[in-house]
Amino acid sequence: xxxxxxxxxxxxxxxxxxxxxxxxxxxxxxxxxxxxxxxxxxxxxxxxxxxxxxxxxxxxxxxxxxxxxxxxxxxxxxxxxxxxxxxxxxxxxxxxxxxxxxxxxxxxxxxxxxxxxxxxxxxxxxxxxxxxxxxxxxxxxxxxxxxxxxxxxxxxxxxxxxxxxxxxxxxxxxxxxxxxxxxxxxxxxxxx
Numbered sequence: 196x197x198x199x200x201x202x203x204x205x206x207x208x209x210x211x212x213x214x215x216x217x218x219x220x221x222x223x224x225x226x227x228x229x230x231x232x233x234x235x236x237x238x239x240x241x242x243x244x245x246x247x248x249x250x251x252x253x254x255x256x257x258x259x260x261x262x263x264x265x266x267x268x269x270x271x272x273x274x275x276x277x278x279x280x281x282x283x284x285x286x287x288x289x290x291x292x293x294x295x296x297x298x299x300x301x302x303x304x305x306x307x308x309x310x311x312x313x314x315x316x317x318x319x320x321x322x323x324x325x326x327x328x329x330x331x332x333x334x335x336x337x338x339x340x341x342x343x344x345x346x347x348x349x350x351x352x353x354x355x356x357x358x359x360x361x362x363x364x365x366x367x368x369x370x371x372x373x374x375x376x377x378x379x380x381x382x383x384x385x386x387x
Contacts, residue, residue, distance in 0.1 A: 199328045202283060202302055203351060203373060205230055205255060206329075210368060212376040213383050214355065220380070221245060225252040227383045233257050233286060233355075233376050239265035239276075246280040255283040257304060260292055270295045277301050286331065293325040303327045304353070309340035319347045331355045331376060336363050338370055345371035358382065 206212070209230040215221065216235050224232055225248065232254045237245065242263065249256045258276055260268040266276060273285060273295045284302030287293060296303035305327035307318035322330055332344045335354030344352050354367035355376035364382065367375045377383075 199302065202255065202328070206353070206374040210372075210374040211364065211382055212353065212355075212374050214376040214378040216378055218245060220378075221248060223380060224254070224383060225249065229254065229383050231255045231257070231283075231374070233259065234282075235259045235262055235286075235378075237263050239263060242276070242280050246282060250281060256280075257284045257286050257302075258282045259286040259306075261287050261289065268292050268295075270298070273301070274299055284328070290321050290325040293327045297326070302329075304329045304331050306331045306333060306355070307344070308333050309337060309344065315340070315343055315347070318344075322348050322350055326350070329353060329373075332372070335367050335372070335375055338366055341367060341370040341372060 212231040212233055213224045213229045214233045214235055232249055234256060246256050260273060266272045285296050286304045286306060288306045293303045293305050307330055309315055309332055330348060330350045330352040332341055332352050332354055333356035336357040341354055351373045353374045353376055354372040358375045358377040359379045364375050
């Protein structure tokens, strides 16, 4: 079941999220004080063990269900991964997956790409319609996009994409992001 405020509190206290794009980074992130991990890769045959290792290490794991090989992100697929892999929640770009997560009581993060004013308008409408627990705004280094998200979306957000320096983290948090996600390993130690 979703514990929205508890997860938000953890993110606020631990604002750097490790975004993993390959299995070879799991040992590295386990060795850090990072509390939250986004798995942006995987296949249905290996994810259960990977999630178990991360969960056993005390990490909150979020699975990007759009990127799991061998999974159809429908109600059966999302139920399967949440029951078997036991993530803290899912990540998706799809409103339909957010709605399924709500039905299942699963925490959902909806990724929104703020590429231009049309994407902004569409993103605002999708978030208002789907009501995810959290939004991830990409690119996270675009201060204007983050400010527009803060001013136009009632949902708390994370900044992701191109976060490569401590200054990027500070800017994103200053504009209102509750956390940042980054695959840039040097920033994972910012929490150590």
